Amino acid sequence: MRSSSVLLGVVYATSAFALDNGVGKLPALGFNTWNIYQCDYTADVLLAQARAMVDTGLVKAGYDRFMLDDCYSLRQRNSKGRIVADPAKFPHGMKNFTDSLKSLGLRAGIYSDAGYQTCGGFPGSYGHEAEDLETFEEWGFHYLKYDNCYIPFDSVTQENVFGRYKRMAAAIETRAVTKKQQPVQLALCEWGWQSPWVWAGRLGQSWRIGGDIRPWWSALASIINQASFIATETHFYARNDLDMLEVGNSDGLGTPPGNLTYDEAKSHFTAWALLKSPLLIGSDLTNASQQTIEILGNTDILKISQDPAVGESVAPFRWEYSWDPVHPAAYWTGNSSYGVVFMVLNTYDEPRKMSFNLTESWAIRAGREYSVYDMWSHTRNGTAVRDITLTLPAHGVAALLLNDVGPEPEGIEPYCAGYWQCSYPNGTYYSN
Numbered sequence: 001m002r003s004s005s006v007l008l009g010v011v012y013a014t015s016a017f018a019l020d021n022g023v024g025k026l027p028a029l030g031f032n033t034w035n036i037y038q039c040d041y042t043a044d045v046l047l048a049q050a051r052a053m054v055d056t057g058l059v060k061a062g063y064d065r066f067m068l069d070d071c072y073s074l075r076q077r078n079s080k081g082r083i084v085a086d087p088a089k090f091p092h093g094m095k096n097f098t099d100s101l102k103s104l105g106l107r108a109g110i111y112s113d114a115g116y117q118t119c120g121g122f123p124g125s126y127g128h129e130a131e132d133l134e135t136f137e138e139w140g141f142h143y144l145k146y147d148n149c150y151i152p153f154d155s156v157t158q159e160n161v162f163g164r165y166k167r168m169a170a171a172i173e174t175r176a177v178t179k180k181q182q183p184v185q186l187a188l189c190e191w192g193w194q195s196p197w198v199w200a201g202r203l204g205q206s207w208r209i210g211g212d213i214r215p216w217w218s219a220l221a222s223i224i225n226q227a228s229f230i231a232t233e234t235h236f237y238a239r240n241d242l243d244m245l246e247v248g249n250s251d252g253l254g255t256p257p258g259n260l261t262y263d264e265a266k267s268h269f270t271a272w273a274l275l276k277s278p279l280l281i282g283s284d285l286t287n288a289s290q291q292t293i294e295i296l297g298n299t300d301i302l303k304i305s306q307d308p309a310v311g312e313s314v315a316p317f318r319w320e321y322s323w324d325p326v327h328p329a330a331y332w333t334g335n336s337s338y339g340v341v342f343m344v345l346n347t348y349d350e351p352r353k354m355s356f357n358l359t360e361s362w363a364i365r366a367g368r369e370y371s372v373y374d375m376w377s378h379t380r381n382g383t384a385v386r387d388i389t390l391t392l393p394a395h396g397v398a399a400l401l402l403n404d405v406g407p408e409p410e411g412i413e414p415y416c417a418g419y420w421q422c423s424y425p426n427g428t429y430y431s432n
């Protein structure tokens with residue numbers, strides 16, 4: 001643990017800035033209160049969710065954070081200017097709440113806003129950055145989601161959105177240095193308004209890429225489309241945040257009422273995990289179906305999300321169209337410590353046969369054959385030579401791990417995976 005050295009602006013081989021200050025190297029895994037409760041909760045209700053995370057095995061699977069979203073405080077600061085936890089919601093105080101989480105193996109995260117008020121109308125941290133940070137840390141929180149409502153006039157801030165968010169990032173850095181302790185992890189929630197993937201890595205460890213998620217397919221497809229064009233901006237310490245999970249919000253559960261099918265929930269989880277977004281559960285775990293727990297607890301897929309050696313996410317290798325919120329990119333690939341990853345999405349409303357050539361993935365070696373592992377059925381599915389064809393259900397997904405098992409059988413045509421310029425040693429073209 002690097003508690004006393006705070007390094008800023010470590011630049012990776014990608015052009016993106018990543019803030020390696022010792023926290024948030026991998027995507028955060030946990031629970032967030034908003035998608036279920038919005039403002040309607042108490043500490044008791046939330047601790048029941050936290051206990052359900054333990055009981056369902058999700059804490060063991062890696063979900064080790066619990067994020068309190070908006071509406072935890074009184075509407076007014078106290079006479080010392082401090083945010084006050086709502087005693088009706090937290091009758092034993094906030095420290096008691098985070099200590100209770102800690103005893104369940106969960107690290108606590110909280111929420112505030114870069115403007116005058118939070119989106120729910122509670123005190124925002126604009127102009128109170130350092131003292132609010134102190135309050136949050138005294139309460140036992142180590143992670144801050146930072147929202148974008150109630151923006152002060154330009155004549156007041158004389159700053160762009162970058163400058164408004166930088167105020168909290170600077171407070172975090174100052175406090176970590178003076179206290180010689182780990183900085184609070186900062187999750188920017190600017191809704192993708194000003195392309196935060198370009199600049200937010202200088203300030204925090206993740207940034208929302210769009211507006212609030214909804215528990216139905218068209219909303220998920222639209223987020224996947226947006227993410228497909230900026231997938232390469234994700235790296236260690238710097239994550240595109242596709243927003244909280246809606247897995248489990250089927251059959252009218254969730255707020256607003258959700259209608260995700262089993263296949264849609266699987267596609268949702270697969271895309272969020274393999275794109276290495278934070279994975280914050282947003283459904284009622286005290287009443288979760290076995291299917292929901294199996295999706296959220298898919299260790300094959302979580303292992304890729306939490307890969308300690310590969311920071312990049314999957315990215316599309318083929319778009320069927322370009323910008324299309326209804327039919328986002330269907331064919332994705334990336335590397336991992338466990339093999340080459342493929343994600344294939346059927347964005348259509350009916351089952352569909354889908355196929356790709358292995359060498360469409362940059363990480364595959366031509367002229368080799370690969371063992372295929374299916375990360376949903378958790379089975380080895382034989383050996384692939386040249387291509388893979390799948391039939392996927394409506395809005396379904398395949399998540400595959402391929403490993404090189406040697407040269408492909410001799411004599412397979414064409415002799416080059418690409419058509420043009422393929423040549424015999426004597427300079428005669430094989431094709432063209």
Ligand SMILES: *[C@@H]1O[C@H](CO)[C@@H](O)[C@H](O)[C@H]1NC(C)=O
Pocket residue numbers: 092096099100103
């Ligand atoms: C929280 O407060 C209650 C009531 O005082 C107490 O019973 C409980 O032990 C406290 N929990 C922790 C973790 O401090």
Ligand SMILES: *[C@@H]1O[C@H](CO)[C@@H](O)[C@H](O)[C@H]1NC(C)=O
Pocket residue numbers: 216217258259
């Ligand atoms: C799911 O809910 C959304 C929002 O109410 C609606 O637009 C969509 O048609 C629903 N989908 C199905 C398959 O019922």
Ligand SMILES: *[C@@H]1O[C@H](CO)[C@@H](O)[C@H](O)[C@H]1NC(C)=O
Pocket residue numbers: 251284287289
């Ligand atoms: C529990 O889940 C079932 C379906 O999964 C749903 O019908 C029921 O309303 C839920 N109960 C509560 C209290 O949320």
Ligand SMILES: *[C@@H]1O[C@H](CO)[C@@H](O)[C@H](O)[C@H]1NC(C)=O
Pocket residue numbers: 309310335336337362363364
């Ligand atoms: C994929 O990542 C692993 C683990 O870091 C590495 O050993 C391997 O060389 C990478 N493969 C490619 C094609 O970059």
Ligand SMILES: *[C@@H]1O[C@H](CO)[C@@H](O)[C@H](O)[C@H]1NC(C)=O
Pocket residue numbers: 356357360414416417418
């Ligand atoms: C896949 O490979 C075949 C055989 O070389 C070729 O005809 C086809 O165009 C390739 N498809 C794609 C999408 O690259």
Ligand SMILES: *[C@@H]1O[C@H](CO)[C@@H](O)[C@H](O)[C@H]1NC(C)=O
Pocket residue numbers: 374377379380381390398
């Ligand atoms: C892999 O095999 C399993 C078991 O037969 C099957 O359920 C699954 O659909 C297969 N996966 C693919 C991608 O074909």
Ligand SMILES: *[C@@H]1O[C@H](CO)[C@@H](O)[C@H](O)[C@H]1NC(C)=O
Pocket residue numbers: 424426427428
């Ligand atoms: C080059 O080699 C290929 C394959 O052996 C042969 O078919 C072709 O005729 C040769 N070209 C010349 C110009 O010798």
